[in-house]
Amino acid sequence: MTALAPLTAFADELRKKLPAGAVLAPGEPGFDEHRLAWNLAFEHHPAVIVKPTDGGDVAVAVGHAAEVGLAVAVQATGHGVIRPADGAMLIVMTDVDDVVVDPENWTARIGAGAKWQKVLDLATAVGLAPLLGSTPDVGAVGYTLGGGMGWLARKYGLSADHVRSIDIVTADGVLRTASPESESELFWALRGGGAGSLGVVTSIEIDLVPVTSVYAGNLLYPASMARDVFARYREWLPAIPDELTSSVCLMNFPPIEDVPEIIRGRSFTIVRGAFIGSDAEGEYLLRHWRRWRTPELDMWGRIPMAEIATVSNDPLDPMPAVVTTEWVDDITDRLADILTRAVFEQDGPSPVLFAELRHAGGAMARAPEVPNAYGNRERRHLLEAVGIGFDAAAMARLEAFLGQLRADLSSHVAGGAYLNFLEGDEKVRRASEGFDDAAWERLRALKAELDPGNVFRNGLPLG
Template sequence: MLRPMTYSDADADLAFLRPGDPGYDDELAGFQLGFTQRPDLIAPVRSAAGVVAAVRHAAAGGLPVGVQASGHGLPDGYRGGLLVTTRRMNGVTVDPGTRTARVQAGATWAQVVAAAEPHGLAPLNGSSPGVGAVSYTLGGGFGILAREFGYAADHVRWLEVVTADGALRHVTRTSEPDLYWALLGAGQNFGVVTELEIGLVPVRTLYGGSLAFDGRVVDPAAVLRAYEAWTRTVPDGLTSSFTAVAYPDAPTLPPHLRGTYLVSVTVAYTGEDGEDVTAPLRKIGPVVSDSLRVMPYAQSHTIHNDPPAPHAYCGDSAVLRELDVERAGELLRLTGPEADLMCVVLVNHLGGALARPAPNAVPYREGRFLVRVVGVGERDRARAVLDPAFALLADDTLGRSLNFAFGAGDRGDGLYDPQTRKRLAGLKETYDPANLFRRNHGISSD
């Protein structure tokens, strides 16, 4: 449904930044330090009217458009075009009666959690509180309680989006079902989402945290093998992951992490039998830390303790039919202490509510595990480790996850199954025939 809007340049309060202008470099700053975008124009928007003005300006000049909120998931260091930066649009409004939150384009998950918590509610946020909530949801939104409630995208009520024709649209499942379906799963390929409304869940506390093992004392592959077997016994409402990180002996790291190889299992669970369900994990071997506990949902970011400081990284993912623990063990060897750079390996247990069908473009719901590998440092060095690591999993790989394709350029292969990709490509021809929104992971029917 088109939303009527009248505006002028003054109403939009939009002043473009160009290379060399004061504030240009600061406006580009984000979480990713490995590369940055260098657009011809930056539109630091404050409102939906500003987004309309920016998109119409880009369309008139044939400038490709990109979008940046927190700068976590940049696909590449693009040159030229127009970049819409949304971090000033960071409003969050919670309606406890309907259990919903209206979230503007630049708000982070930390802001949404903080707004929902006083009402005994929680969003389906990811593990990193500094990530943009809207952009993460457009990529699917794999969250802390994903196996209990599904993807964040599954809970979106409506979206407001500026499409390539410069129109601000209010999109619901019934008003524009095709565009609604495409927006939720295809990232920023169909426009600039200025705001959305998302359902919240009645969660005040959860049982969560991690058990960490010394990877030089306990065989990491054995921990992974035990973890995979344990996942076959847990209730659908329990979300968990396996993580392996070989930390370099670097002065920039906290002393207790320097030169360590930590292998851990993380858990998030709203059931009351958390201690009993996780008891088998403590039998794997001696632990170096144990943070499993009942916690307020506002502390859920401590489960994974994602790094808060910006840094350079490159990463990718594989959604697997099944986890071949022997091949995954070889992956751990390639990415462990002997690797050429620090790698973070995460193995997420899928299934549960993630397997339920939903009216959106989030693919591979039949997957049983998601494997992610992030190389910390320069992209070419990281790819030299990541590519052979993922090749080990190729036989069981369904595809890749859009939310975790870090530094992949516009490479879109594997992000969607053939049927989903074909439908997205057709809708791209309808809503963005000139491919204005191409500073993104590309969509192709090939």
């Protein structure tokens, strides 16, 4: 008997229980396409891929895997891989993407394969908005399980703070509903601490917010002004309301055709954000900048919520990216200098595409009425640094560079980690930094109870 024979038998057995086309074994048409992640730095080599059409299919697949001791990993888009699904059953959720918006109750029920774009389209059509992040291309569920900080965060809080219920298949193959009324410990855990480790979420119900448009955009100052812009930003923040969520982003725009000619291949210090309020109030807030120095480009103005992605213009095409993060409480000159040097002042092009410092606080700092596992609420600024590496050597250089950047920043950061801005080995190493000690132990205790065999071993390392 070949080594593959038991696996083939396993796949054939599973096929009998699931709809046609739901089970893909290595070498079969579609297998290689479905094992791809958006972040091309990661490659899954699963033993089998399952494409469920609903929660019932997920329950069957997980139950079947548990019978033979196969690990189960889950992916929506592959924007946030923790550990590749090597040798595991990879459940690819893309077909479980129904979204139903309830305009009366301001809620949306979202299938776990849906990207934010679909939710945004349906919600904005009825004058509402979800608490999505900088790109609508990520999975709404994966984003929410890790917290979810977007352009409305200081006014409304995290996406994880606005979840009403979660349907999930646990390691025993049982489809459960976690809400304030049922499975309340699981409901606490999944909102901030649930990525890939406690089960396969099949759908969530979330709150929508009544925002139809924002005063938002980017001011582009020369890269050489980074230190002054950070100092000016520091002066601006104490006076701004929770309705404004903003950032300073040090950006090296790549020299590629997709980037508009005026900024292509150039570097800028960008003041970006979104304000929920009138044009007059928005313009009043922006006077701090416009009266100070005229930016090279001023792109702040009224935009419909449906176009919120234009604020960050994140890339849509899959790419090999490395990301790191830190929480920062004080924007000191020293911090500004370290970031400026890393992004703009290398011999030759910096391996860092951008470093962005997002303003946290406001509603993000307040725990929701039904508390959740999300940690580090008191932190004031969220740093994210991202680079692209097109081959193994470039990836290794990039990881070393970002490691050195973190080392240089070590005495200027507040501690803790924002888990949505980590991937791979660094996310595994730093997972506990996403929570306070008591929450981390509580998560581990729940994991031990629900998944003693560590079936879900490719997610957050709780086991």
